[in-house]
Amino acid sequence: MPAKDLDQIVNLCKRRGFVFPSAEIYGGFRSSYDYGPLGSLMLRNVKEAWVRTMVQQRDDTVLIDAAILGPPQIFEASGHLENFSDPLVDCTVCKRRFREDHIETRDCPQGMKGCAFTESRAFNLMFKTTAGPVEGSGADVYLRPETAQGMFLNFSNVLQTSRKRPPFGIAQVGKSFRNEITPGNFIFRTREFEQMEMEFFVPPADGPKWYEYWCKARLEWYIELGIPAEMLRIRAHDADELSHYSAGTSDVEFLFPWGWGELEGIAQRTDFDLTQHSNASGQKLDFFDQATNERYIPYVVEPAAGANRTMAAFLLAAYDEDIVNDEPRTVLRLHPRLAPYKVAVLPLSKKDTLTPLAREIYGTLAQRYMCDYDETQAIGRRYRRQDEIGTPLCVTVDFDSLEDNAVTIRHRDSTEQVRVPISSLLSEVTSILGF
Numbered sequence: 001m002p003a004k005d006l007d008q009i010v011n012l013c014k015r016r017g018f019v020f021p022s023a024e025i026y027g028g029f030r031s032s033y034d035y036g037p038l039g040s041l042m043l044r045n046v047k048e049a050w051v052r053t054m055v056q057q058r059d060d061t062v063l064i065d066a067a068i069l070g071p072p073q074i075f076e077a078s079g080h081l082e083n084f085s086d087p088l089v090d091c092t093v094c095k096r097r098f099r100e101d102h103i104e105t106r107d108c109p110q111g112m113k114g115c116a117f118t119e120s121r122a123f124n125l126m127f128k129t130t131a132g133p134v135e136g137s138g139a140d141v142y143l144r145p146e147t148a149q150g151m152f153l154n155f156s157n158v159l160q161t162s163r164k165r166p167p168f169g170i171a172q173v174g175k176s177f178r179n180e181i182t183p184g185n186f187i188f189r190t191r192e193f194e195q196m197e198m199e200f201f202v203p204p205a206d207g208p209k210w211y212e213y214w215c216k217a218r219l220e221w222y223i224e225l226g227i228p229a230e231m232l233r234i235r236a237h238d239a240d241e242l243s244h245y246s247a248g249t250s251d252v253e254f255l256f257p258w259g260w261g262e263l264e265g266i267a268q269r270t271d272f273d274l275t276q277h278s279n280a281s282g283q284k285l286d287f288f289d290q291a292t293n294e295r296y297i298p299y300v301v302e303p304a305a306g307a308n309r310t311m312a313a314f315l316l317a318a319y320d321e322d323i324v325n326d327e328p329r330t331v332l333r334l335h336p337r338l339a340p341y342k343v344a345v346l347p348l349s350k351k352d353t354l355t356p357l358a359r360e361i362y363g364t365l366a367q368r369y370m371c372d373y374d375e376t377q378a379i380g381r382r383y384r385r386q387d388e389i390g391t392p393l394c395v396t397v398d399f400d401s402l403e404d405n406a407v408t409i410r411h412r413d414s415t416e417q418v419r420v421p422i423s424s425l426l427s428e429v430t431s432i433l434g435f
């Protein structure tokens with residue numbers, strides 16, 4: 001059964017080294033989080049799973065890695081300097097600031113009596129800084145609020161160098177920054193986060209068809225990676241929710257402990273961005289179709305996901321508690337592709353006699369998979385630890401292994417144990433994991 005409350009995951013993440021509050025020794029910095037030894041592996045796995053599906057397994061997409069800092073011209077043209085804002089209200093009682101659209105009633109969210117909110121005003125979410133060595137005289141630059149602009153700016157570069165033609169996509173995974181009014185719900189809303197975005201350029205008439213296609217494909221991605229279908233839904237935006245660049249957006253939403261929340265938006269950006277950048281830069285950002293002798297500015301369908309939010313959803317959905325050998329256990333039933341470690345090698349005893357063989361097995365498996373090696377506690381406790389961090393398989397090396405050249409594979413989900421010859425261990429593990 002998935003986690004019922006966020007604290008179960010927050011505590012597990014802290015206790016086992018997935019996610020730590022950033023700058024914790026200075027009292028924490030609510031804006032962002034640090035990813036520890038396990039969390040950094042899992043976050044990387046989420047991003048790799050996305051790249052695998054969106055780039056590796058398609059011949060109509062390419063990957064780029066664009067700059068995070070950009071001059072104001074980009075964000076003037078994209079409309080972010082003018083439009084990328086949230087409605088902000090001040091509470092005159094508790095003196096805190098809130099997003100007006102996140103307040104359920106006109107009562108103070110801090111529970112203070114006699115509160116009164118100011119009129120709402122637009123608060124721009126862009127982070128500004130200064131580039132250049134001389135204090136006070138540098139040029140204003142902005143941290144990107146979405147990775148998307150890098151794809152629009154490089155549209156012609158990619159077109160010329162990759163020989164792609166519409167329909168084709170430019171994908172990117174990387175950090176984005178937003179000065180959120182109310183960061184919160186753990187890694188759900190932070191001021192620094194990672195996005196996994198694709199700008200898919202299509203002939204204008206094909207926009208609706210590709211929008212349908214991406215809504216369906218993106219929902220399936222989460223299901224294939226283990227989120228139960230009933231914890232996911234697609235929700236179309238009302239007209240007043242649409243971003244300034246969108247002619248229609250649907251969100252993939254996940255049932256978080258506090259209710260439905262967005263994991264990803266699929267937007268019809270039309271030719272808005274290419275037209276804006278073309279007008280502002282004076283550069284042609286269009287495509288000449290030799291088959292039809294037509295020149296046109298492609299329309300864009302954009303599936304835009306958040307890596308951190310998605311990781312939180314995978315953790316919440318995978319969390320389970322059950323009873324094994326009359327004892328309660330916590331287990332993360334993560335898809336093997338997402339699990340930080342795929343295999344843990346556990347010598348039954350710390351005695352030197354088992355160490356060389358266990359180390360050799362670890363060395364072989366680690367050539368292929370991210371593996372853990374643990375010889376610290378009683379074997380039962382080590383199994384529990386691996387269950388709690390989602391490791392799909394444990395390989396136990398015992399004293400019989402020295403005689404029969406075999407080891408035991410223990411399955412996380414069923415706790416079933418099977419004996420396999422060391423000579424076929426790698427192929428056995430590969431066939432169980434499926435990759």
Ligand code: GAP
Binds near residue numbers: 148187193263
């Ligand atoms: N390029 C389109 C775009 O940026 P968005 O819906 O604003 O669209 C896409 O962001 C995804 O990025 C969201 O669905 C969410 O997963 C993630 N995201 C946005 N703001 C975030 C924040 N403050 N903290 C964590 N993730 C965020």
